[in-house]
Structure formats: C-alpha cells, structure tokens
Amino acid sequence: MFDTSTTALLRAVLDEVCESVPRRENGVRTQVAAKILEAATRGEVSPEGLRQVGRQALSQVPTMWR
Template sequence: MFDAATTALLRAVLDEVCESVSHREIGARTNVASKILEAATRGEVRQVGRDALSRAPTMWR
C-alpha cells in the first residue's frame, strides 16, 4: 500500500500523537492508526490523529 519511507513517516506520526498513550492501550492506538491511514492521502495526518485520540472512548485512554 505505502512505500517504506511513507510507512516509517506514518509510524512516526502515530508515535508522536500517541506519546502519552501506553503501548498496552491497543484499542486507542489502533483507532488513531486507522484514522491516520485514512488521512494519509488527504494531508493533515497529525491533526487527524490528534482528533481521533481526543474522541476515543475514555476506557481507551
């Protein structure tokens, strides 16, 4: 789907957006990753990730 460089960039964005989220919070991180992937072709990837995290159910945070 994406080349290696783009995949690395998207991973970095996910890590940046979720820096305060435990790696054990798989649901929250998966939700954010999904939104980032959806936005990857539209731009505004970081903002979409932050929006997804802020709207995640509190049990995910």
C-alpha cells in the same frame, strides 16, 4: 500499499500523537492508526495534516480506553 518513506512517516506520526498513551492500550492506538491510515489513503501525506487527524482521533476515543 505505501512506499517505505510514507510508511515510516505514518508510524512516526502515530508514535508522536500517542506518546502519552501506554503501549498496552492497543485499542486506542489502533483507533488512531486507523484514522491516520484512512487519511493517508485519501491522499493526506503531510506530517502536520496527519498529526491533526491523529490528534482528532485521539480526542474522540472513548475515555474508558484512556
């Protein structure tokens, strides 16, 4: 779907946005990853744009998952 460099960017943005989220919190990371992926699919591939989408998604995750 995406080239190698875009995939690496998506992964890096996810890791950056979720740096304070424990790895075991798969539900949170999955929610954020889905939103970042949706944005990339729509054409958003700038690092800052993807970070913004990721941060917004993280802020909307139910608190019971954080």
